[in-house]
Amino acid sequence: MSFGLEADVVDPAVYDKNLQLLRSAGVTLPKISELADPMRFLGHHASAEAWIDPDAPDPANLFRVHWHNSADRRGLAAVPEHLVLDPALTGVDATIVVALGNRFPMIRAHKVLAAYGCLVPRLLSGKFDASHHRAIWPSTGNYCRGGIAISRILGCRGVAVLPEGMSSERFRWLEHWVTDDSDIVRTPGTESNVKEIFDACHDLSRDPSNIIFNQFSELGNYIIHRAVTGPALERIFNHLNSNGTLRPRAFVAASGSSGTLAAGDHLKHVLGTQVGVVEALECPTLLYNGYGEHNIQGIGDKHVPLIHNVMNTDFVIGVSDAASDNLNLLFNTTVGRSFLGQRTGLGQEKVTGLGDLGLSSIANVLGAIKYAKYNGLGSSDVVLTVATDGAEMYETELSHAAERTPGRQFDALGAAETFGRWLLGTDADHVMELDHRSRERVFNLGYYTWVEQQGVALSDFDARRDQSFWDGLMDLVEVWDTMIARFNAA
Numbered sequence: 001m002s003f004g005l006e007a008d009v010v011d012p013a014v015y016d017k018n019l020q021l022l023r024s025a026g027v028t029l030p031k032i033s034e035l036a037d038p039m040r041f042l043g044h045h046a047s048a049e050a051w052i053d054p055d056a057p058d059p060a061n062l063f064r065v066h067w068h069n070s071a072d073r074r075g076l077a078a079v080p081e082h083l084v085l086d087p088a089l090t091g092v093d094a095t096i097v098v099a100l101g102n103r104f105p106m107i108r109a110h111k112v113l114a115a116y117g118c119l120v121p122r123l124l125s126g127k128f129d130a131s132h133h134r135a136i137w138p139s140t141g142n143y144c145r146g147g148i149a150i151s152r153i154l155g156c157r158g159v160a161v162l163p164e165g166m167s168s169e170r171f172r173w174l175e176h177w178v179t180d181d182s183d184i185v186r187t188p189g190t191e192s193n194v195k196e197i198f199d200a201c202h203d204l205s206r207d208p209s210n211i212i213f214n215q216f217s218e219l220g221n222y223i224i225h226r227a228v229t230g231p232a233l234e235r236i237f238n239h240l241n242s243n244g245t246l247r248p249r250a251f252v253a254a255s256g257s258s259g260t261l262a263a264g265d266h267l268k269h270v271l272g273t274q275v276g277v278v279e280a281l282e283c284p285t286l287l288y289n290g291y292g293e294h295n296i297q298g299i300g301d302k303h304v305p306l307i308h309n310v311m312n313t314d315f316v317i318g319v320s321d322a323a324s325d326n327l328n329l330l331f332n333t334t335v336g337r338s339f340l341g342q343r344t345g346l347g348q349e350k351v352t353g354l355g356d357l358g359l360s361s362i363a364n365v366l367g368a369i370k371y372a373k374y375n376g377l378g379s380s381d382v383v384l385t386v387a388t389d390g391a392e393m394y395e396t397e398l399s400h401a402a403e404r405t406p407g408r409q410f411d412a413l414g415a416a417e418t419f420g421r422w423l424l425g426t427d428a429d430h431v432m433e434l435d436h437r438s439r440e441r442v443f444n445l446g447y448y449t450w451v452e453q454q455g456v457a458l459s460d461f462d463a464r465r466d467q468s469f470w471d472g473l474m475d476l477v478e479v480w481d482t483m484i485a486r487f488n489a490a
Contacts, residue, residue: 003306004118004213004220007479011126018123018130019490021155027059028488029120031481035066035113036228039078042066046076054105057152057177064105065116067232073103079239080232083353083387085365087379088344091424094249094377096368097240099233100356102390105149107173109358109389110229111139111215112146114259117224118213119150121476124483128211130156134183136204136212138197141166141297142389143215143257148177159183159210161200165190167297168396192283192293192301198454217306217450219473221259227477230266233384237271240382249381252276252317252368254299254360255286258308260386265312265470267384276315277308278367286316286442287432294321295397298360298388304446306456309470311439315374317367318430323422324362325401329410330418331357332391332398339415359394361387366426374428 009015022029034041045063052060054073064073067080083098090096101110119135122128128135135158137147144160151158160174164186174184185204187196194216204210215221237248248271251264255277264275279286280294283301291302296319304310330336331354341351357365364385372383401410432438443465450456463469 004121004218005473005476006121006125006127007476009124009126013126014129015124015126018126019487021130025059025155027062027154029484030063030065031484032117032224032227032477033481036231038066038068038076043076050074057106057149059153061105062116062153065113066228067099067103067110069103069105071103073105080236082236083356084240086344086346086350089340089346089423090365090369091426092369092372092377093379094372094381094383095240095246095379096365096372096383096385097236098357098361098365099236099384099386100390101361101386101388102356102392107142107145107149108392109142109146110260110386111142111388112149113224113228114143114215114221114257115146115150115213118215118218118220119147119154120484121220121480122211123154124480124487128156130154133209133211134159136161136201136210138162138201138212138214140191140194140197140256140299141170145170145173145177147213148174152177157183159185159204161185161187161197161204163187163189163191163193163197167394169393190293191295191297191299192280192291194301194303215257215259216303217454217456219307221257222262222307222309222470223473223476225259226262226266226474229260229263229386233263233267233386234270237382237384245380246382247380248273249375249377249383250274250276250315250368250371251384252278252315252371253364253385254278254296254367255305255308256299256360256388258305260388261308261313263386265309268312273384274314275312276317276367276371277313278317278319278363280363281318281320281430284318284430285445287318287430289445296321296324296359296363297394298358299363303449304442306446306450306464308446309464310443310446311465312467312470313439313442314434315371316432316434316442317370319363319366319370323366323426324359325397326418326422327362328359328391328394329398329401330415331355331362333410335410335412336415336418339412339419343416343419355391357387358389358391359397361389369426370428370431373426374431
């Protein structure tokens with residue numbers, strides 16, 4: 001199985017071309033181990049380059065592709081930026097902790113980390129020629145933006161492939177960053193139309209100069225999240241648990257490409273947590289083998305990603321897009337924030353901080369609440385999750401959601417109804433606790449996408465049942481770090 005797992009130089013001529021291109025551009029590559037522990041390894045970069053715009057296509061921003069950026073994204077935070085949600089907001093006693101992805105550079109979302117983990121090994125092996133190949137980034141929004149950003153810094157041409165129904169903010173960002181309008185490929189549908197993305201990539205792959213970096217099957221996506229996102233979340237928990245009284249119970253996150261879920265494998269290994277995967281109730285593929293469309297932008301559906309370690313997953317949790325749409329209004333309008341401040345007693349800083357939660361981030365929080373209610377968790381229990389991006393990616397979605405409210409006006413009464421129904425009213429329905437047989441059922445469902453449609457060898461598909469397969473992937477972190485060090489030295 002390849003899927004971006006090159007462990008040595010396969011084409012020395014292309015390697016040399018990449019080396020000269022990046023040398024002339026003044027690019028130095030951070031190691032994965034440095035991104036996993038930037039406080040230990042990258043302090044000198046943060047102090048020397050604090051003046052560099054975190055939203056610029058500057059090679060120095062590669063050293064900000066981690067969870068330890070400060071709120072202004074220019075300095076380092078000893079503990080990754082996070083929210084600890086108040087029980088008055090969540091309605092559960094358990095401590096729900098959200099790591100903030102909008103502290104990442106360039107795209108204000110953590111998918112730029114996945115793009116780095118997928119492209120760099122190909123460059124260093126010589127399998128990807130930055131002067132000739134185009135990097136194709138299929139996505140439901142943030143991964144393709146991360147791919148475009150990393151491609152531009154590394155001197156190659158990137159192409160974003162995403163559904164035409166995604167938020168206009170995503171497209172405006174892409175239009176600013178791509179070198180040509182043709183590098184944005186709009187596919188039919190919205191969030192749930194992943195098959196259409198695959199079809200577009202199949203057509204693009206007929207041109208040998210196009211290299212597909214499919215986040216749903218690129219194992220570099222899994223590896224870098226387990227190596228970098230996992231330890232970041234572990235660090236947050238250890239910070240909160242300084243007195244040793246808290247119990248880590250679960251990592252809960254939406255499926256999407258399932259790259260972020262790899263952090264759950266790290267946390268299960270070091271903290272003993274369970275792993276819960278969230279999906280849209282309007283498209284309940286893992287829950288009920290169902291289908292449909294939804295607006296929880298940032299997660300994809302109607303298939304089981306190849307890089308989802310299904311046999312290590314403990315819960316599947318369904319969340320409605322009506323909840324995330326309405327809570328986006330509650331968290332990011334003046335009337336909503338005013339109501340929350342009065343009703344919960346939360347200060348302005350905590351209420352304003354809810355703007356760090358985008359649509360899929362809100363869904364992750366609701367999944368964590370459902371997990372806590374299902375398991376009857378108490379005040380000593382901690383559920384960890386991530387905010388993949390913030391509300392700045394969904395400003396236009398506010399008006400769309402408001403149009404769907406009664407009378408098309410979101411007022412104080414609407415805020416109260418939203419808070420009561422979609423937060424305090426969140427219950428433990430559509431939660432499935434997986435046993436071995438149900439894991440097998442979800443795993444087998446992936447056969448139809450990856451073996452029958454995408455041509456993955458059956459032996460490669462089945463190899464993923466064994467946890468030793470996933471654990472063995474992490475040996476590549478040291479291999480890739482050695483390749484990066486050698487490349488930088490040259």
